[in-house]
Amino acid sequence: MFNIEREGGEHRVLSYKDQNCVGCGICSEVCPTDSLRLGPTVPIARGLIEMDLVSVNAKSCAFCGLCSSACPFNALDLTIDNVSIKELDIYPKWDVESTVNDDDCIYCGRCREVCPQDSIIFKRELPDRSALVRGEIDIDDEKCIYCSFCADLCPAEAITVKCIPTASNETVNNAIEVDLSKCVFCGVCKRVCPENAIREICSTCMYVDDIEVPEVTGETFIVENTCVACSWCSEICPKDAITITKPFEGTLELNEVEEDEKICKGESCHACQDVCPCNAVEIVDGKASTNLDFCNLCGACVPACPQHIRVVSRTDMKLGNVNSRSWSEILDSLMEGK
Amino acid sequence: MAVKIDSEACGHIENCPVQGLCVKICEQGALIEENGDVTIVPEKCDDCDLCIQNCPNQAISKA
Numbered sequence: 001m002f003n004i005e006r007e008g009g010e011h012r013v014l015s016y017k018d019q020n021c022v023g024c025g026i027c028s029e030v031c032p033t034d035s036l037r038l039g040p041t042v043p044i045a046r047g048l049i050e051m052d053l054v055s056v057n058a059k060s061c062a063f064c065g066l067c068s069s070a071c072p073f074n075a076l077d078l079t080i081d082n083v084s085i086k087e088l089d090i091y092p093k094w095d096v097e098s099t100v101n102d103d104d105c106i107y108c109g110r111c112r113e114v115c116p117q118d119s120i121i122f123k124r125e126l127p128d129r130s131a132l133v134r135g136e137i138d139i140d141d142e143k144c145i146y147c148s149f150c151a152d153l154c155p156a157e158a159i160t161v162k163c164i165p166t167a168s169n170e171t172v173n174n175a176i177e178v179d180l181s182k183c184v185f186c187g188v189c190k191r192v193c194p195e196n197a198i199r200e201i202c203s204t205c206m207y208v209d210d211i212e213v214p215e216v217t218g219e220t221f222i223v224e225n226t227c228v229a230c231s232w233c234s235e236i237c238p239k240d241a242i243t244i245t246k247p248f249e250g251t252l253e254l255n256e257v258e259e260d261e262k263i264c265k266g267e268s269c270h271a272c273q274d275v276c277p278c279n280a281v282e283i284v285d286g287k288a289s290t291n292l293d294f295c296n297l298c299g300a301c302v303p304a305c306p307q308h309i310r311v312v313s314r315t316d317m318k319l320g321n322v323n324s325r326s327w328s329e330i331l332d333s334l335m336e337g338k
Numbered sequence: 339m340a341v342k343i344d345s346e347a348c349g350h351i352e353n354c355p356v357q358g359l360c361v362k363i364c365e366q367g368a369l370i371e372e373n374g375d376v377t378i379v380p381e382k383c384d385d386c387d388l389c390i391q392n393c394p395n396q397a398i399s400k401a
Binding site for chain 2: 261271306
């Protein structure tokens with residue numbers, strides 16, 4: 001994390017949040033004064049070195065804001081008189097979104113499980129189990145011998161048996177209880193009871209048409225600041241409730257050259273897999289395989305590869321409102337293969 | 339083919355900015371710390387070049 005500033009006619013501050021940075025190096029590629037440096041991404045990703053992924057030379061930085069505009073991941077922000085240039089009309093804007101449609105979401109939570117950045121806030125309220133079943137259960141204290149067969153076998157863990165004899169009274173503290181909020185009247189307890197102490201009747205099937213199933217309610221929310229637009233969530237969502245726009249379109253390929261021994265070393269190296277913010281790389285049959293469905297074409301893996309055989313080719317970039325010709329030329333350079 | 343270390347450029351762990359990053363990053367055990375210095379075990383090297391790429395002193399190259 002850094003904050004550098006310049007006082008003048010305007011007060012300009014460039015701030016960097018390492019927690020949002022994926023180490024793609026786009027900022028250092030576009031910096032017109034060569035003031036941003038991408039650090040050793042592989043040792044950082046492996047936890048061998050603790051340092052920020054990007055560092056700045058405050059003396060040479062021109063505070064132009066190109067890095068801030070080009071960063072697809074909200075890691076860099078230039079403010080002019082305390083207003084982010086991302087809010088100013090004349091500066092470029094990313095035309096991307098990472099949103100969940102509340103009307104379609106059923107709150108299954110699969111998106112949260114697959115998000116490689118923990119960028120999904122998810123909570124849900126399931127109905128009470130007791131609202132979905134009907135039945136009766138009763139345990140005869142007189143017959144119960146507190147063997148705990150029922151409690152140990154109860155699949156809903158609804159039965160509690162206490163058996164704590166004292167020296168003077170071996171039954172004083174004995175107790176057996178059924179938690180009716182958990183019991184589903186399956187009858188396992190009744191069948192295993194050696195003393196025939198449990199009376200249980202399940203009437204769920206009989207009343208099935210009358211049982212009104214309460215709605216599952218909840219909230220699923222993507223934190224756009226930390227979302228890297230990998231699309232894992234939208235690909236895995238069974239209800240197509242999530243919209244993710246990736247910052248780039250294009251491809252990423254392995255350009256192996258056998259005669260120069262420029263070949264992927266797979267499990268021996270896995271540098272690309274370690275730095276990928278999208279969890280899009282997997283080593284399959286000894287080679288790095290990138291699933292483009294989940295790749296955001298950030299290019300973090302390109303400089304990480306010691307064989308220099310990863311080539312990202314971007315054909316489109318969702319950054320609009322680029323009004324400066326010089327900025328436009330520099331930004332277009334991101335579209336060439338690297 | 340393995341790698342070679344330029345002993346003049348190498349920080350010999352003690353003076354390495356990362357105290358032997360090559361040893362830490364090599365998962366093949368081809369670079370090991372021995373008596374406070376880095377030793378190459380050529381038969382274990384898989385030529386992944388991670389050490390070459392990440393040596394802060396640029397002391398490692400192809401043998």
